[in-house]
Amino acid sequence: MMNMPHWEHFEHEADIGIRGIAPTLEQAFEQAAVAMTAVVTDPELVSDALAVPIKCEAPDNELLLVSWINELVYEMSAHGWLFNRYRVAIDGGKLTATAFGVAVDRQKHQPAVEIKGATFTGLHVYRQADGMWVAQCVVDV
Numbered sequence: 001m002m003n004m005p006h007w008e009h010f011e012h013e014a015d016i017g018i019r020g021i022a023p024t025l026e027q028a029f030e031q032a033a034v035a036m037t038a039v040v041t042d043p044e045l046v047s048d049a050l051a052v053p054i055k056c057e058a059p060d061n062e063l064l065l066v067s068w069i070n071e072l073v074y075e076m077s078a079h080g081w082l083f084n085r086y087r088v089a090i091d092g093g094k095l096t097a098t099a100f101g102v103a104v105d106r107q108k109h110q111p112a113v114e115i116k117g118a119t120f121t122g123l124h125v126y127r128q129a130d131g132m133w134v135a136q137c138v139v140d141v
Helices: 025-040 061-079
Strands: 006-012 015-022 050-057 081-091 094-103 124-127 133-140
Touching: 006 025, 015 025, 025 061, 025 081, 025 094, 025 133, 050 061, 050 081, 061 081, 061 094, 061 124, 061 133
Parallel strands: none
Antiparallel strands: 006 015, 015 133, 050 094, 081 094, 124 133
16 A cells, blocks of 8 residues: 555644655655645545646746645636646656546535645655655645
């Protein structure tokens, strides 16, 4: 199980940390995004009727993670969407992705909080000794 892509939260004062762990950098970014969704609602309650294209770029993987999460936060906030899964490709500091989700249904999804954005707190993207990638940051709620 530990070599399977997965996500987790970590405590950070009033905000919450999101972490994606996976065999590839792209999967770690995908799992960090699922962790972000899980701050708001149970990702299992979100269907994937919509496919939303996302693009961003940054000079390094850590800034790219912040840009990626902030693009998702913007899409969620501006359009009232929730996402449950993601397909990410990263090439030379450019991220192209598809976020799959649905419009928020307040009764079904019961959003717990609204995420304001990704922060530089706890920001770290690295490869562990076991080869697994970790992509993490704290989101402002």
